[in-house]
Amino acid sequence: MTRQKPSPLIVLGSGYTGRVLHKTGTSQGKTVHATSRNPLKNLADISSEQRLRFDLEQPSTWPNIPADADLIWCFPATPLEQVQAFARTLDAPPRRIVVLGSTSVYDTSSESTEYPPPWIDESAPLDQTKPRVQGEEYLREHHGAIVLRVAGIYGPTRNPLDWISRGRVEMSRKYMNLVHVEDLAAICLLAIDKGKPGEAYNVSDGTPHTWDEICVTAQQRWGVTVAATQENRTSGKRISNAKLRAELSYTFKHPDLYEALALIESGTG
Ligand SMILES: NC(=O)c1ccc[n+]([C@@H]2O[C@H](COP(=O)([O-])OP(=O)(O)OC[C@H]3O[C@@H](n4cnc5c(N)ncnc54)[C@H](OP(=O)(O)O)[C@@H]3O)[C@@H](O)[C@H]2O)c1
Numbered sequence: 001m002t003r004q005k006p007s008p009l010i011v012l013g014s015g016y017t018g019r020v021l022h023k024t025g026t027s028q029g030k031t032v033h034a035t036s037r038n039p040l041k042n043l044a045d046i047s048s049e050q051r052l053r054f055d056l057e058q059p060s061t062w063p064n065i066p067a068d069a070d071l072i073w074c075f076p077a078t079p080l081e082q083v084q085a086f087a088r089t090l091d092a093p094p095r096r097i098v099v100l101g102s103t104s105v106y107d108t109s110s111e112s113t114e115y116p117p118p119w120i121d122e123s124a125p126l127d128q129t130k131p132r133v134q135g136e137e138y139l140r141e142h143h144g145a146i147v148l149r150v151a152g153i154y155g156p157t158r159n160p161l162d163w164i165s166r167g168r169v170e171m172s173r174k175y176m177n178l179v180h181v182e183d184l185a186a187i188c189l190l191a192i193d194k195g196k197p198g199e200a201y202n203v204s205d206g207t208p209h210t211w212d213e214i215c216v217t218a219q220q221r222w223g224v225t226v227a228a229t230q231e232n233r234t235s236g237k238r239i240s241n242a243k244l245r246a247e248l249s250y251t252f253k254h255p256d257l258y259e260a261l262a263l264i265e266s267g268t269g
Contacts, residue, residue, distance in 0.1 A: 007068050007095070009192065010035060012054060013075035014043060017100065017153060020185040021072060022046065028189065033069070056082050062089050072188050073099040073145075077135030087143050097145040098191045101136045103177060103202065103239050105149060117175060117235040122149070122200045122243055144197030148187065151204035151239055155181035156264055160257075164218050167227035171215045175236035177204040180254035190248050201248065204239040205255055217258060222265060 009025055011018040014034035025032035035054035036042040043051040052064045056075075065071070068091075077083050077099055090097075106120055107127040126133050139145035154160050158181070163169045179187075187203055195201065218224040244250055254260040254269075263269020 006030065007070045008033060008066055010052070010065055010069045010071050012065075012071055012073045014046075015074060016155075016158060017181055017184055017188075018072075018074040020155070020181045021074070021188055022050075024182070024185040025189055030189075033066075035064075056086060059085065062086055065090075067091055068095070070096040070192050071098070072192065073097065073139075075100075076132045077101075077139060078131040080131065080134045080138060083135040083138060087139060090143065096192055096195075096197070097139060097143060098188055098195065099136055099139050099145045099147050100188070101132065101147045101149045101200070103149050103151050103204065103237065105130055105133045105136070106237060108237070113235075115173070115235050117238055119238045119240040120202075121240045122202055140198055140200060146191050146195035146197060147200040148184075148191060148203045149200055149239075150184060151177035151179045151202075153181050153184060154178050154260075156269065159261070159264055160214060161218050161222055161224050161261060161265070164215055164226055165224050169211055169215075170227055170232070171229040172211045172232035172234070174211055174232055174234045175208040175238050176211060176214065177208045177237065177239040178257060179203055179205050180252075180260050183250075183252050183254055186253065187244065187248070187250055190250055194248055196247070199247075201244045202239050202241050203244060204241050205252055205257065206241040206245070207255070207257065208236070208238040209257060210236075214257070218261075221258065222261075 008031040011021050011034045022032050022034045035052045037055040039051040039053050055061045105126050107125040136147050140147045215226045
């Protein structure tokens with residue numbers, strides 16, 4: 001159910017995604033504040049009324065978060081003790097919290113030998129030894145946070161073609177799941193309005209690709225030279241976004257990786 005009264009929105013941690021979120025939320029007519037550990041340096045281009053100093057490791061900065069604001073948490077929710085202490089200072093609902101998690105939290109210790117790998121939905125086991133899992137699950141279970149388990153984020157200045165040409169990735173049969181930062185920002189805003197408190201949603205464009213396929217396409221379409229191939233038998237994961245599509249009715253702006261890369265390469269995406 002959509003709420004009646006719009007609350008101010010705080011982007012906790014205004015890095016790559018947080019900045020796009022701030023811009024998208026503002027363009028939708030919302031009152032959006034951005035935080036940084038060093039706002040004067042890192043948020044110099046954002047008006048002084050819209051920027052706040054916040055550092056999870058410095059409790060003296062926590063009261064800077066307005067009491068009635070909704071939060072979109074855009075950095076890893078760790079360490080647990082600090083997350084718990086900060087969360088206890090927040091009001092009870094109706095404040096709404098969206099936390100950006102990662103699809104890396106799914107437990108791969110028992111990865112199947114099936115290839116292609118099976119689809120993973122939100123009910124798959126989590127690797128509880130990961131600090132961010134502990135922080136995210138605490139916020140979900142005790143504060144009704146909506147956790148978005150996010151695939152690899154790409155967009156302008158985070159371009160998979162650069163990852164290939166710089167040798168950060170190599171050809172392999174491993175599956176990669178991606179989401180464009182503009183879709184991620186729009187999904188965060190939708191989750192604040194329509195997400196169910198205490199739920200987790202996978203966020204991926206829904207079409208996993210192998211690095212073999214991405215590298216071959218990169219070479220054919222954009223002449224990107226691929227660094228040497230190493231034997232990598234890891235199968236990766238295939239992340240299902242069915243829950244996101246069904247429950248939040250989101251339509252992707254960039255469902256097709258290669259069309260999105262063409263826009264980025266042309267400087268228009
Ligand atoms: N990058 C990916 O492909 C990917 C994939 C899956 C999930 N994720 C997750 O999605 C979220 C957003 O990713 P992103 O790449 O947009 O993040 P990002 O660019 O690293 O931005 C996060 C920002 O949060 C601030 N921050 C960091 N630690 C903080 C702390 N202890 N207290 C307060 N602020 C802090 C930093 O800004 P200041 O230095 O200005 O304070 C940082 O720039 C992260 O949780 C990330 O782990 C990322």
